[in-house]
Amino acid sequence: MSEQPSFLASLLAGGMAGTAVDVALYPLDTIKTxxxxxxxxxxxxxxxxxxxxxxxxxxxxxxGAALFFSSYEAAKHALDPDSPLAHMAAASVAETMACLVRVPTENVKQKMQAGLHGTAIETMNAILKNSGMTGFYTGYLTTVVREIPFSFIQFPIYEGLKAAWAKRRGGPLEPYEAAGCGSVSGAFAAAVTTPMDVVKTRLMLGTDKHGETYRGLGDTFRRVYTEEGAAALMSGVTPRVTWIGIGGFVFFGVYEGAKTWLMGLGV
Structure with missing residues (x-):
């Protein structure tokens, strides 16, 4: 059984990991969008x-990352830290919580990436003017629907790879080894969940190329599929898999390294 990090250690390590991966790999995310x-x-x-x-x-x-990992570690150890089903349930709880923070900033970010507005302030003002405060949570359900299957796939694979590797080497993994597990699990999950990522992106951008508004998850999925074909639902899969594969290495490597360091300091 792995040692449970404190809430503060998970919170701080998650925050460090989230910042590191966003700054390092942001251009690939823009290209994907x-x-x-x-x-x-x-x-x-x-x-x-x-x-x-x-x-x-x-x-x-x-x-967002801090809230995710603090929730994930707490839920995982409250259930069963060695059970794949517990990893799935813990990741689902954590994603639902983290999306409360992630979705508003994701709305602003993707509109700027797509060139709809110049600055963050202009983008936020446009969202408030057009949709009010609820506009910041456009795509929340779609994001959760995308992220929960992603985590269902990623975290059992991640925890399973870590456990198998640790058993083979006869001791805990180094952060870079855990990072490799995160990269493999993340890349696989990214490929499988790309269609939901496309739907989420379209909902957040708001309208199609004719200026017609997308109306919910089902409508967006249907229109992309019928008007643009099945291939459109896999748009951006290469940069997404690349971004999340490399991002998984950075994200989990920084998280595991920071968590170990903080726990060593008694945090």
């Missing part, structure tokens, strides 16, 4: 301004 945009990659900005929206992402990344 533009590939999924109904306007197309070039009209959405191409390779220009790939750090557009970073300020909004940075505001949400640290608290």
């Amino acid at each position: 533009r590939l999924q945009s109904p306007e197309g990659f070039v009209k959405s900005g191409g390779l220009r301004g790939v750090y557009n929206g970073l300020s909004a992402a940075a505001v949400g990344s640290a608290p």
Whole structure:
């Protein structure tokens, strides 16, 4: 059984991991968003301004990741730290909590990435004007519906790979070894959940290329599939898998390293 980190250690380590991965890999996320945009990659900005929206992402990344990991570790150890089913349940609880912070900043970030507005302030003002406060939570359900299957796939694989590797080497993994487990599990989960990511992106961007508003998860999925074909639901899969695969290495490596360091300090 793994040692349970304190709530504060999980919170701080998660915040460090979220910030590190967003800053390091933000351009790939921008490219993925533009590939999924109904306007197309070039009209959405191409390779220009790939750090557009970073300020909004940075505001949400640290608290979102901190809330996720503190919730995940607490739920996992409260259930059964060695059970894949417990890992799934804990990840689901954690994703639902983290999305309360992540979705508002994701809305701002993706509109900026797609070139709809210039600055974070302009984007937030436009959201408030058009949709009110609820506009910041556009796509919340879709995000949760995407993230829970993602975590259902990723975390049992991640924890399973860590356990198997630790058993083979006869002791706890180094942070870089845990990072490798995070990379493999994240890349696989990213590929499987790409269609829901496309739907979430379209909902957050608001309208299709004809200016018609998307109306919920089912409507968006149906329209993308019928109007653009099944291939459109896999738009951006390569940068998404690359981004999350590399991101998983950075994210879990920083998290495990920071968690070990903080626990060693008695946090």
